[in-house]
Every structure is written in C-alpha cells, then in structure tokens.
Amino acid sequence: MPKGVSPVTPVLSFDQLDVPSELHSAFEGFKEPTPIQACSWPPALAGRDVVGIAETGSGKTLAFGLPALARLITSPPKDSKKSKGTTTVTTLVLAPTRELAIQTHDTLSALGAPHGIASVAVFGGVDKGPQIKTLKNANKDGKTTQIIVGTPGRILDLVNDGACDLSRVTYLVLDEADRMLDKGFENDIRSIIGHTKQGAERQTLMFSATWPEAVRRLAGSFQRDPVRVTVGSDDLTANSRVEQIVEVFDDTRSKDSRLLGHLRSHSHKKAGSAADARILVFVLYKKEAARVEDMLRNKGYSVGGLHGDMSQTARMDALQNFKTGATGLLVATDVAARGLDIPNVAVVINYTFPLTIEDYIHRIGRTGRGGKSGKSITFFTGDKHERALAGELARVLRESGFEAEGLKKFPMTIKKKTHSAYGAFFRDDIPTPSGPTKITFD
Template sequence: MSFKELGLSDVLLKGIEEKGYTTPTLIQEKAIPAVLQGKDVLASAQTGTGKTAGFALPLIQLLSEKPITKRRPIRALVLTPTRELAAQVYDETREYARHTGLEAAVIFGGVKQHSQVARLKQGVDILVATPGRLLDLQQQKLLQLTQVEYLVLDEADRMLDMGFIRDIRKVISLMPDRKQNLLFSATFSPEIKKLAATFLDNPVTVAAAPENTTAELVNQKVYRVDKAQKTELIIKLIWEGNWHQVLVFTRTKHGANRLAQKFQKQKITAAAIHGNKTQNARTKALEGFKTGEISVLVATDIAARGLDIPQLPHVINFELPNVPEDYVHRIGRTGRAGASGEAISLVSADEVAYLRGIEKLLEMKIETEILEGFEPTEAFNEPQPKSNQKPQQRGGGNRSRHAKNRFRKKH
C-alpha cells in the first residue's frame, strides 16, 4: 500500500516524499484512514513504529481543508510525557506541514517560557506540549484551548506512570466536548482503557503489530559480574568492541553522572541524560550522540523514554531495572527498522531476582556468560520460591502481561 492510497493529499505526499518515506508502516496504514474519517482512535504503538506520522499526517490534512483564520487559535493539541518526545513530535509535524501553510509550535518545561509565549502570540494551528508547561501557561492566560478540534495523547501509558492523570483530566476539561480524540499507548492496560472510556467516543482500535511476533533482531545477553567490577567490564567491552554508539542505562541520576565521568576519564566521549539536566544540556547530549561526537549516552529510564535513535546498535544495562517492563522499553531501542541490535546486561548477585523477573516476563532464558578476568566472587543465589522475590511493579498487576506482548512486537 502507498501513502496516496491512504487518502492523503498531494501537498502532504510531497512532504512525505521529501523525507524519503515510500511505504507506510502498519500503524500508519491502520490509523490514517480512521483519523481522516473523523473517528476517535485508540492505538497501541511504541516509539519507532512510525506512530507520529500516524496521527500527524491526517490531522494536518483535516486542518488544511478548513480556512486558516488570521488569529490562528490552537486547533490541534498533542500532549506528550517528556520534553524530548515533544521536541521530536514537533520537528516531524513541522516537516510534514511544510507546504500546507499551517503553523506548529512546541512548549515544555525546563526552559524559560519567554520564547514559547512569543511564538504562541504569533498564532499556532498545532501545539505540541507537555502537561505541566501547558497548564502553567493556561493559568497565566497566555493560551486558550477553547477552540481545539483535535486532541492527541501520545505515550499515554507513560503519562499515567509519571503521575499526569490529574493534569490530563484538567486539560481535557478546558477543551470543547465536541472534538476528535486520539490516544496512543504502548499497551491497552486497564488504566489506559479506563482513561480512554472517559473521553473517547466509540473509538476505532488499532495496533502497530500483530500479537506474538518476536524481536528476532535483538540479541540479548547477560554477563555475570561483581558490582565492583561493572565499570571496568563495560569499559573493556566498549574499547575492545570498538563501539561508537552505546546507550547505557542506570537506575539513578547520580549513578548516570558518575558513570559518564568514569568514561570520560578513560578517553571515551560520554554524556549523561536525566531529569536533573537542563533541557539545553539534554538536547546537546542527544544531538552529539546522534552525530557521533559522543560515543556513549548514559541515561535513566524516564529520560530515555521517547528517544528515537535510528540504527542504535548497542544497549547496555549497567544495572537491571527493578520493574521488568522497563527492561522491555530499554532493549526496544535497538533492533529497529530491520537493523540488528545487541542488548547486554551486567548482572551482579544482588540483581538475580530482577533477572528472573525479566525472564519470567519474557518467557525465555537469557544467555548468560562469565568473561575471563571478571569471574564473580559473590554468590549468585536464586530467589526463594515461596516469595519469588518478584520486583515491585508500578501501576497494577496486569502490566507484565502487556509488557510481554510489547516485547514480542518488532521494534
């Protein structure tokens, strides 16, 4: 199927062609026609599946079919959980709308509001925003949502995880009841279904990939190692493998900072990205990583959510997450779009329960090795069967089942 067969206009097709896209992804095939028909949509799709175009293209077309007024009130709102995702959605939307005459803008916290407010005053058709900054500017009467015709909640599951549910409900209350609503989430968890039921009207349900397909292109491996030797081992892997683009995950912000500094001392270009970093620092680090100026990006889970890094070959879990579903998010950043990828986890004795929880979630054993010179001295004790020491999960007991389905989708 071609983009033209989906019912998109020649103006949009020109923008798509300029970006080098020729064939729509599965989520685009399913979502675009439904949106163009004016239907509410509940979609299951992760970053890397082409979901942004799945909602941006039809919204741009619907908006461009109506007269553009001189004042340009906000007619379409896209809510995202993180600054990085907001910036990426804005960049893509602006490129798609290049030949339509529509204006797009992005607002998020972590930076001064002056330039964002100035941009809003010029008139905006499509606004991409994080909930906190949006409500802040609305309360200052610097923007209005009374003429919004289209609402998109992007990565709604992560917004719920980050505690944005009250903000989301507040935003919805500020908009007209009659509008077209689109909700994109990695899973259809009970929480997401409950949220969808509050504002979606008889939605069309679409998914980015059929259930039970596997991520064959992600090669997963565990190295058993003492905690004290993890830094030395990861440096050895990077140097000997001559790796130049590695995304490393830590559990904490301070841990990310310390590890990035240790890489730098070993002449490995590295930067940390987490919630305590300024937006400018995060943007600079990500751009440097994408261009190759930075070889290693050390990140926490929340900061990395929404990062879309094409052709990422290596993901390393310096520490395993205590929530198995977060492991799925982490390794899903490699092995995308037909490219092979490697996901390595450095596991110390105190993390065995986390490893078993991940394996149970994935219904598979992950290949485990011990490297010469890094033989662990700590006992690798198994969790007790009675408690199973299952890592505490956030957001309810059904997340493991949904995470398993997500892992099985091709990234």
C-alpha cells in the same frame, strides 16, 4: 469476522493513502507503512477516534501526525488567518517527557512548514516566559500556529495563566498514554481535555505501549466508539529485532572494566575519531550517570550525558549531538528510555538494571528501530531490587528466544502487577463499558 473486530482495510502501500500530494514527502526513505500506520491511518483520516497499542519504535508519530496535517491542509480552521499575535490552536499533542515533546514537535514542524503550518513545543524545566512569548507571537513568516506539542504539567500551567487557549482544539493526541498516567498526569490530562472541544467536535487519538485498566478508563471517558489497533500484544513485549544478552556479576566493581571491554569489542572509536554506530549506556541514578560519563571521558572517549540534574539546554544539546553522531556515546538515566527516536543506535548497554521490567523493555527499544536489528547487553548483579525482577526478566528473555541460564541462581518468582498510584491492589482486568472496536495486527 469475529465479534468486535472492525472491517477496516489497512493501507499496505503509500500509493493507497488518500492524503494531499504535498504530504508525500513524509514517506521519503520508507518502503511501506509500518503496521501501526497501516491500520491507524484509515480510521484516523475518516475522523474516527483511535487507540493504538504498539511497541516502541513502531512509527506512532507519523501514525497520528499525518492525519493531523492532512486535516489542517484540506480543512483549515475558518479563523486561521487572524492577525499577528493571535494563535489559533486546533491540534494538541500531549507527551510524558520534554525530550519526546521536542522530538514530536520537530517532526510535525518539518512536515508542516511547506504548508504554512507551525508548531509550538511547551514543556517544564525551563522558564515559561519565552514559551508564553512564543505563543503570543506565533503567527509570523506566513505561518499559522495550529499545533501545540507539550507535557501535561506545563500546558495546564499555561492554560491557567491565560497564555494558552485550547477552546478550538478539535484534534487531540495522547502519546505514550500509559507512561503519562504512570507519572501521575491523569488529573492534569482530564483538566486539559476539559478545555478542548467536546463530544463529536473533537477527534481523539490515544497511543500506548500497553493497555492497562487506567488507559482503558481514560479511553472510555473521552473517546467515542474508538477503533483499537493492536500490533502484536496488549501487553508490553520486547522488540523481536533486538538481541538480548544478560551478564550476571558477582562483583559490581568489575562493571567499569566490562563496559570498556564492550566498547572495544564493538569497535567504538575514541575521541577524535568518527563514530559509525551509536552506543547508549543506561544507568539508574543521576550521580551514577555523571560518574560513568566522567570515567569514560577520562579513558579517552567522546561521551555525552543525559539526566535530570542537567539544565534543559544541556540535555537538548547532548541529545542532538548523539542523534547527529557528533557524539557517538551517551550515558543516560531512564529520561531517554521512552519514545525517543535516535537513529543508528547499534547497542544499548544496561550498566544498571532499571526499577521495572517495563523500563527494561523500553530501554532496549532504543535500538532495533525502523525495521533494523539491534543488540542489548545487560549487567545484572542481583542487588535487592534486581533480585526481585529476575523472574520477570527471565520470562522476557525466554519469550524472545534468548537464554536466561545465568539468572537461575535467583528466585524465579513473578511479581504481582502493581501501579504507582494504586499499589498492589491495582487491577487491570476490570472490563470497560462500551469497549472500542478492535483491530489486531499480528
């Protein structure tokens, strides 16, 4: 066995999984564990720290959620039966966006409800008063709140207000760690971790799509001899099940007509008809999202919007309608590009190219999830910011086995990797002391 590779045996079938029988309902509808689940579950259930590197849509929520619930069922906190009005939080999940926090909370709540385990979601963009009230009055209906899922900024805000006690947290999850660091949450994360149990008393799991130096540094600071599970590559790669098509435009004014043509060709139904498969349209700016949404509605489509100018309630309603199929067409900014598990997204259309190639990969990862195939259609105009990314996009297409012929009219240079905080001086090749044990699952 190569040096640094752990002799962890993957769980290749659900029958091999040593968890309380009550949790087996979590497997309903699934044939077998995903690779990240198969390799993460054994060390996580054994109490080890874990770093999971895997593409979007790989089943990471259950990879960390199942061990958390198994731990709470088999070894409940000694003080979990406190009187009403007292919240005993032992599991904390940090997420980069409100939508991902809500999605993770919903999943863990559904799995924990039959066992009297409750979860609370806290996030910004809404009044924190109701969230404080929920935390103070969490233990009701026979359930004990032991899980908090939230965004770093709001969690730290509530901690500083004295409304959220993390001193009993022994199971910590950093989900989409690379995204949280890229959004500037590193100081908040470090402060939050300082309020939890320290050293051997805390199990820490970190999940990320990539393994840059910033993530390595964080893992080295707060984890103890972690097992690193890499599914595919440490670098961000496109979902191999997503067909990628790029259309190069000379005239941006033809985008609307081309978008309408794609909706017709994919047999997307207009308002008043059932929409079988969902289509997700990505744009770059909030005002652009509102304009495209209005244009589609004026053309007779039942369409929703998801962007930062909307209230949190409106965003949640739009996302829920899209998930259930009540609205089969959604126009969104990159707020919907990361982590969200939306079933039956048949096509992703990039109406406007994103600012980074990483965001492109995450956008198209909204389709082709759960082992299904998907399709992405990207409009590429060669505007200033797009032209600079043509070489990187061509590389992603070639690596996935798709044509990049139309992009050859642009410079094929590959930009130096940068970081939002460190700029062009960012290095991700600095070795981290005492690196984690690694499992690679190709």
